Amino acid sequence: MLSSACKESIRAMIYITHAGGERKIIPVKEVAEKLDTSFYFLAKNVQKLVKAGLLFSYKGPKGGVKLAKKPEEIMLIDIVEAIDGLEFFETCLLGFKDCSDEHPCAIHHKWSDKRKAIYKMFSETSLKEIVGDMEKLCINVVF
Amino acid sequence: MLSSACKESIRAMIYITHAGGERKIIPVKEVAEKLDTSFYFLAKNVQKLVKAGLLFSYKGPKGGVKLAKKPEEIMLIDIVEAIDGLEFFETCLLGFKDCSDEHPCAIHHKWSDKRKAIYKMFSETSLKEIVGDMEKLCINVVF
DNA sequence: TATATTTAAGAATAAGGAGTCTTAATTCTT
């Protein structure tokens, strides 16, 4: 359901929150190394996060990125929207073209519940909560 | 979350159940026309459904496909498994490589609940129920 | 038996996303 770009972007945001938060600037190169992934691919996705207003970026030596908001104000749904978009939450599970609340397919209502629950989870889970949990539980944020 | 092939396959199975059920043989060509989709693409996916034991197929004039089981015995999850596989239900939402019940990421448990609910829905919803609902509600099965 | 019809199988092509690279722009440091 989430693209690999989106999953990686969330993990990157988790790392940035953990390592730099709203203050310290972290080079994308460092993030790529910690996540053990391609700098090129990550940098491309980071650009989207910058455009979406979730990160500030700084060029030049000592440059990099940092959170554009407080960790408690950045929700997972914001990252999902910036990278994958919200189409998943807006289309019929079975692909019926004209399916809607007014003209529902046979599983529209059942699915609606599930989808809303997922949306709620993404909307209510902040970077602060995730990173806090991982640090509290001594979970390495880049495992 | 479901591929377009999977969505179309489910809609095809709904049509086959509605139009022929376990008795009457329906040509794939007819299904493609009713669903207003590509015969070629549908035929390929139908092959997978035949291999998965959800449909019987018959060659030659008057040939086509029919359900290989009673409509109440074919669950949505069977179709999903045949076309997309169950990877969705088995991998970490955030793509952490070593995430598991024993070594969970920060949203593993939350996500686990949602995922199980979706799996349950797919596992407990039969073609009979869907087609019955659509017929009862006067919903066109191919809208 | 010949023909038409239909699925089976796999090759071929198209499209989209994933991933890489190159060049430009910016800015820190010396």
Place this chain on the structure above:
DNA sequence: AAGAATTAAGACTCCTTATTCTTAAATATA
């Protein structure tokens, strides 16, 4: 001012999936 470091932007390649097509096999019917 020059050089190095870093992001920005867009082109490019590669790979997977989606989609189409071709040929083979099977079978009903005349």
